[in-house]
Amino acid sequence: MPVANPVVEGMDEAELLGFVSRAAVAAVRRAAATSPLYRWFYARTDLRPERLRTLDDVRRHVPMVTKRDLLDFQRTLPGGGATPADPSVRQLHLTSGTSGAGREIYPRDARDLAGLGIPGAYEYLWAGLAPGDRLMLTIPYSQTMAGPYFQETCAAAGLVPVNAFAGSTADRLRDLYRFACAGISATPSYVHRLTLEARAAGRRPATDLPSLKAIFLSGEPYGAAWAHDTAAFWGATVCEGWGATQTLGVAMCTCERGAVTADGDGTPRHAVLHGLDHRCWIEVLNPDGSPVAPGETGEIVVTLLRPSAQPVVRFRMADKVRLLARGSCGCGRPTSCYAAGTIGRVDDMMKIRGMNVWPDAIDAVLLRSPVVDYRGRVYSDERGREAVDVTIAFAAGTPPESVADLPSRLRQAVKQAVGISVDIAVVEPGQMPEEQFKSRRWRDERAVRAVGVADG
Amino acid sequence: MADAGELRAATADAWRAVERIRAHLGDDRGVLGVLGERIAGLLGEFAWEVGMLDPADPGGPGTRLDHVGIVVRDLRAAATLYGDLLGGTLVAGGGHAGMGIRSLHYSYAGAGAKVELLQPVRPGPVARFLEARGGGLHHLTFFAADLTAALDGLTGAGLTVVDVDRRAPEWQEAYLSPRGTQGCLIQVVQGADLAPAAGITVDSVLRDEWEWRDHRPRRVTAAPPNPPAPAATEAPAATEARR
Ligand SMILES: [Zn+2]
Numbered sequence: 001m002p003v004a005n006p007v008v009e010g011m012d013e014a015e016l017l018g019f020v021s022r023a024a025v026a027a028v029r030r031a032a033a034t035s036p037l038y039r040w041f042y043a044r045t046d047l048r049p050e051r052l053r054t055l056d057d058v059r060r061h062v063p064m065v066t067k068r069d070l071l072d073f074q075r076t077l078p079g080g081g082a083t084p085a086d087p088s089v090r091q092l093h094l095t096s097g098t099s100g101a102g103r104e105i106y107p108r109d110a111r112d113l114a115g116l117g118i119p120g121a122y123e124y125l126w127a128g129l130a131p132g133d134r135l136m137l138t139i140p141y142s143q144t145m146a147g148p149y150f151q152e153t154c155a156a157a158g159l160v161p162v163n164a165f166a167g168s169t170a171d172r173l174r175d176l177y178r179f180a181c182a183g184i185s186a187t188p189s190y191v192h193r194l195t196l197e198a199r200a201a202g203r204r205p206a207t208d209l210p211s212l213k214a215i216f217l218s219g220e221p222y223g224a225a226w227a228h229d230t231a232a233f234w235g236a237t238v239c240e241g242w243g244a245t246q247t248l249g250v251a252m253c254t255c256e257r258g259a260v261t262a263d264g265d266g267t268p269r270h271a272v273l274h275g276l277d278h279r280c281w282i283e284v285l286n287p288d289g290s291p292v293a294p295g296e297t298g299e300i301v302v303t304l305l306r307p308s309a310q311p312v313v314r315f316r317m318a319d320k321v322r323l324l325a326r327g328s329c330g331c332g333r334p335t336s337c338y339a340a341g342t343i344g345r346v347d348d349m350m351k352i353r354g355m356n357v358w359p360d361a362i363d364a365v366l367l368r369s370p371v372v373d374y375r376g377r378v379y380s381d382e383r384g385r386e387a388v389d390v391t392i393a394f395a396a397g398t399p400p401e402s403v404a405d406l407p408s409r410l411r412q413a414v415k416q417a418v419g420i421s422v423d424i425a426v427v428e429p430g431q432m433p434e435e436q437f438k439s440r441r442w443r444d445e446r447a448v449r450a451v452g453v454a455d456g
Numbered sequence: 457m458a459d460a461g462e463l464r465a466a467t468a469d470a471w472r473a474v475e476r477i478r479a480h481l482g483d484d485r486g487v488l489g490v491l492g493e494r495i496a497g498l499l500g501e502f503a504w505e506v507g508m509l510d511p512a513d514p515g516g517p518g519t520r521l522d523h524v525g526i527v528v529r530d531l532r533a534a535a536t537l538y539g540d541l542l543g544g545t546l547v548a549g550g551g552h553a554g555m556g557i558r559s560l561h562y563s564y565a566g567a568g569a570k571v572e573l574l575q576p577v578r579p580g581p582v583a584r585f586l587e588a589r590g591g592g593l594h595h596l597t598f599f600a601a602d603l604t605a606a607l608d609g610l611t612g613a614g615l616t617v618v619d620v621d622r623r624a625p626e627w628q629e630a631y632l633s634p635r636g637t638q639g640c641l642i643q644v645v646q647g648a649d650l651a652p653a654a655g656i657t658v659d660s661v662l663r664d665e666w667e668w669r670d671h672r673p674r675r676v677t678a679a680p681p682n683p684p685a686p687a688a689t690e691a692p693a694a695t696e697a698r699r
Contacts, residue, residue, distance in 0.1 A: 007460050007506045023509055026602065033625055050604055114497030306504055
């Protein structure tokens with residue numbers, strides 16, 4: 001069994017929980033004493049950090065914060081938080097702001113930068129990669145801070161990053177072979193596209209690319225059947241990691257057993273994500289704030305345990321996951337466990353080509369006179385690329401000549417507002433089915449969503 | 457694989473070494489200062505990954521002995537013994553008006569704990585201790601990563617905690633009454649490790665150029681002028697003035 005850190009993996013569950021408990025209590029006290037955000041936030045509560053002793057105390061007495069709280073706080077600062085004067089800050093991490101609510105600002109200090117890639121190294125090393133192995137990175141530097149973060153994960157694991165942000169899918173396929181890569185890091189959608197490209201080119205990576213050990217997925221949910229087929233085609237373990245700006249890197253990842261497993265009868269099933277509990281305390285909660293039972297799905301709430309220039313304490317991620325019982329994986333590691341493949345949004349946010357897209361933001365562009373309604377579809381085109389088409393309906397009696405160029409203008413407006421390209425077609429209002437919920441305006445027909453029989 | 461306890465103890469030693477390096481660099485923002493900052497960042501990560509919440513604290517949730525306080529009548533003679541003869545490095549010291557004392561702190565290679573020499577300069581509790589006992593061991597100071605948790609454990613065991621003082625976040629302290637400890641005054645502190653004071657000397661402390669304020673030594677008198685530079689590089693006016 002590959003070991004990333006013998007000290008942490010050698011702890012038993014009680015030891016690890018004891019460490020997490022002490023670290024979480026210390027994180028709350030540190031945030032309450034030193035963080036401008038949490039001082040401001042807790043001042044409105046009767047929190048007494050010195051009375052906290054256990055994880056349960058933290059759960060019961062420490063209020064949760066949201067992205068909106070952070071944005072509200074930043075608006076109280078000079079420059080809307082854009083000019084933090086702390087001389088220990090070494091990097092400003094801005095979120096993409098595609099929700100329309102604003103861009104969160106995360107200052108990073110030297111400690112943050114030293115630790116940024118470490119949890120991601122667990123994912124690679126557990127998957128069997130070793131220092132010196134080459135890992136192809138396809139997640140682009142544009143839009144998000146993901147690019148620099150992936151570089152750091154390679155550095156922390158001793159891997160050689162093969163940067164494949166530029167160039168075509170054919171170029172990347174060639175470089176996988178040319179550099180004898182041991183791993184690929186990509187979104188499920190992009191892996192699907194690579195698979196189609198490799199098939200079309202007559203490649204048989206399971207036999208002609210023996211260096212490839214693992215495919216590291218992140219960014220969107222995927223079906224067990226799709227993951228199973230992908231693993232078979234590439235002859236590699238399909239792995240998954242989940243992390244976010246707030247968690248300062250990966251917070252959950254698969255081990256050598258991968259993200260998909262097969263039942264006795266061969267039916268693919270999602271496997272297990274391990275929580276990297278010693279760095280990030282993960283809670284999975286019901287909407288009323290109570291913890292879900294193992295087997296149930298709830299919202300991910302994170303507490304960053306390492307000291308940071310921007311502490312994160314009980315931060316509601318608006319991502320959901322299915323909690324599993326500790327020990328569910330069977331590999332023997334003492335960590336918390338979650339279902340792979342299932343992490344999605346609590347709200348109706350969609351991840352399209354790596355961009356966070358909220359239907360609200362598209363509504364704001366499209367639902368203006370004379371457009372009365374629309375339907376959207378995200379699908380995989382014949383080459384495996386994620387594509388979006390939108391059908392709009394005009395109000396009855398709209399003269400056709402007055403809206404002749406509207407589809408192209410709306411296409412531009414959507415691109416500008418939410419960053420994705422859409423194809424727009426027009427239908428008569430009567431041809432559009434009634435929908436009660438706005439999220440049902442959207443259908444997701446991407447190939448990577450193909451489920452196993454046992455998925456649920 | 458090394459024993460985790462030994463790894464933590466070695467990490468704590470390394471942490472103190474890096475803190476010493478950074479103290480000598482002072483406010484240097486050059487490449488050395490930034491390298492020191494980055495080394496400290498990486499070492500902090502190393503400490504966390506070997507299971508330490510605080511790299512200055514190899515005991516994890518427990519406590520570590522920070523220093524032994526010893527009352528002396530003649531501070532200069534004690535400095536000769538604990539510094540020159542026993543090989544201690546002077547890392548802190550100064551006058552403490554409130555307690556009526558002057559102090560010198562020595563660290564020793566390979567030892568986590570320091571020796572704090574206390575000389576009474578005015579009537580007060582330390583002067584009374586000297587008169588009553590003729591000097592010697594005065595107190596032990598333990599650092600705890602979490603004062604609240606440490607005090608919980610001590611009171612839970614039936615010990616009496618007195619004089620809890622949390623006014624300064626960087627130095628929160630409490631004492632165990634000697635009645636419950638078989639005669640030894642024990643101080644428990646949650647605080648930041650003290651970086652060695654750059655430029656401190658026995659003479660400057662004895663001249664009262666250092667003051668113990670806000671739980672750390674501060675220089676209150678300007679350092680004496682540097683020794684004269686070689687005459688050739690001096691401006692004629694400065695040379696004239698000195699004559
Ligand atoms: Zn496992």
